[in-house]
Amino acid sequence: MPDVIFPLDSAKKFEDQEKIGHNRWHPEIPPVATVKPGDSFRVHCREWFDGAIVNDDSADDILNAPLMTVHKLSGPFAVEGVKPGDLLVVDILDVGPIPQEDSGPLAGQGWGYTGIFSRNNGGGFLTEQFPDAYKAIWDFTGQVATSRHVPDVSYVGLIHPGLMGTAPSAELLAKWNKREGDLIATDPHRVPPLALPPEPQFAVLGGLPASEFDRVAGEAARTAPPRENGGNQDIKNMSKGTRIFYPVFVDGANLSLGDLHFSQGDGEITFCGAIEMGGFIDLRVDVIKGGMETYGVSENAIFMPGNVDPRYSEWIAFSGTSVTLDGKQHYLDSHLSYQRACLHAIDYLTKFGYSPEQAYLLLGSAPIEGRLSGVVDIPNSCSTVYIPTSIFHFDVRPSSSGPHQIDPGMGAPKSHNV
Incomplete structure (x- = not known):
């Protein structure tokens, strides 16, 4: 096992480590x-809310989730000799739940x-149709979640870090704050907000x-969105075996x-849409000197996915176009067309x-x-969502x-604490 350079004690809060x-x-x-450069090391990671979400049959913790406290990030880790303009090479050697802790109060302990x-607290991709707080707890048995x-249903996990990135320069940070502040100013009272300003x-x-x-604290950017440094990209294929160039x-x-x-599904559409957990990640780092100019990577990481994806061979797919539920036509709006594809899938599963x-x-x-299946045929973009059929315990x-007809059981808990 590589040396642990960022240990976490499950009995202590993140700030008490x-x-x-x-x-x-x-x-x-x-x-x-x-x-x-060339070092391999292990990092422990805390679930993004540091234990605020618990293993029970209530969604009140989701309703009251403390969004201003996230994400609880491990790091920063400096790499000797690396300078602005270089590319940082990061290999994900392994990643998983909290080791040797298969039960306990923290997500990641089984x-x-x-x-x-x-x-009113973050929303999600389909927040207009699903405005209330709900929760699902998943139990891990080896690589499978139920x-x-x-x-x-049961899923073979494709475990990955939702968030990884390098620090911004002062100039880049100022650019983020300016452009996101300008966006907020266009509709400052929107719920959910258009962006999140610095919050001390x-x-x-x-x-x-x-x-x-x-x-x-008054300048620092929130970690919610992906940006030029990588950040909260939520790319499900960035798993074991992946090589990333930051x-x-x-x-x-x-x-x-x-x-x-x-x-996680592509898009992490409920906002807290993945199966969230704490755990560990093993990394190896290296550097390509001057790589940003050499390869034209002035912003946003490029990566080579690993080969540990679950091997699903049969799918049922749903499509959507850029027309709202009330029939309003939008021009090549792929965000809207993916929403409609997801809503069609939801209607089907009900x-x-x-x-x-x-x-x-x-x-x-x-x-x-x-998938973005069509983005050129005006006025309708076409997006599709593919669901592997073998995750279901019946013929879908x-x-x-x-x-x-399945037995829905107790259902997904809804918060009634309003």
């Missing part, structure tokens, strides 16, 4: 450890969760000196990561006995494939005998 990570992006957050967020809240409250900034805390904006690169997922919320949770957490295909 031996080494303190962070939950904002800023170039001045000091590295917690330094490694050399279980994980998926949440539909309330429209749920008492979404019965008659609940900022965790690692080993930053107290004298600099207030200034940096642009470098500060000395040492200052790599950080977290938000581990046991499984015919087998699932509630719409159970079907929505399934699409967020199952290894579905989302259309037939003359009609849909099999």
Whole structure:
């Protein structure tokens, strides 16, 4: 096993650990450890809410999820000799739930969760149709996840970090804050908001000196969206065996990561749509000097996926076009067409006995494939969502005998604490 350079004690909160990570992006957050090109090492990761979501049959914790506290990131990790303009090469050697802890109160100790967020607390991809908070708990048996809240399905996990990235330079950070602030200003009272401005409250900034805390907390960017540095990309195929090439904006690169997922569908559509967990990740780092200019990677990482994807061979697919539910035509809106494809899939699954919320949770957490199938034929883009048929414990295909009826069980818990 590689040396653990960022350990986490499951009995302690994130801010009480031996080494303190962070939950904002800023170039001045000091590295917690330094490694050399060619080094391999292990990093422990805490689930993104640091234990605020619990293994029970209520969704009140999802309704009241403390969004200003996320993400709980491990790092930053500096790499010796790496300079702005280089490419940082990161190999994911292994990734999994919390080792040797298959039961306990933390996600990653033999279980994980998926949440539909309330429209008033983050929302999700289909928040207009699903404005309330729901939750599903998933139990891990080896590589397989099952749920008492979404019965008659099981997924082989494609475990991956939802978030990994390098630190921004001061100039890049200022660019983020300017453009996202301008977007917020176009509709400052929108629910959910158009973007998240810097928020000093609940900022965790690692080993930053107290004298600099207030200034940096007021500048530091929230970790919610993906940006030029990578960040919260939620790419389900960035799993074991993946090699990633990150642009470098500060000395040492200052790599950080977290938000581990046991499984996820393309888009992580419920916002908390993956099966969220804590765990470990083994990495190896290297550098391509001057690689940003050499390969034209001035922003946004490129990567080579690993080859550990579950091998599904049969799918049932749903399509959608860029027309709203009330019949309004949009021009080549792929976001809208993917929404419509997902809604068609949800409608279909309800015919087998699932509630719409159970079907929505399934699409967020199952290894579905989302595709842009047509983006040139005006005015309608076409998006598709592919669901592997073998995740179901029954025949999900259309037939003359009609849909099999499952027992929905207790269903997905809904929050009633409003």
